Amino acid sequence: MEDYNKITITDEEGKSMEMNILFTFDVNENNYVICYLDGKEDEIYPFRYDEEGNLEVVEDEEELSMIDEVVAAFDEDDEDE
Numbered sequence: 001m002e003d004y005n006k007i008t009i010t011d012e013e014g015k016s017m018e019m020n021i022l023f024t025f026d027v028n029e030n031n032y033v034i035c036y037l038d039g040k041e042d043e044i045y046p047f048r049y050d051e052e053g054n055l056e057v058v059e060d061e062e063e064l065s066m067i068d069e070v071v072a073a074f075d076e077d078d079e080d081e
Contacts, residue, residue: 007035009047009055019045025070032058034071044071 010016019035022044026032033055035045046067047055058064 007033009035023074027066027070032067032070034067034074046071 005021006018007021008016008018017037019037022034022036022041024031024033031049033047033049035047036043037045046058046064048058048063049055058067
């Protein structure tokens with residue numbers, strides 16, 4: 001059985017890491033996935049992805065600021081439950 005809440009990411013050095021998917025969201029026709037490593041839920045990794053599932057690290061400061069706002073709203077909603 002596949003675990004649909006995990007994703008394997010290979011860095012530019014060829015090292016693979018299995019990450020947990022916290023959530024995905026779309027803004028302005030861009031798709032994003034927020035991931036974290038096991039045991040490190042407070043350290044998130046945001047990626048932009050295309051229709052084929054190709055990931056791109058988000059580095060733009062404005063885009064990262066928007067992602068921080070979305071994550072903060074997600075955390076708020078999660079605490080309310």
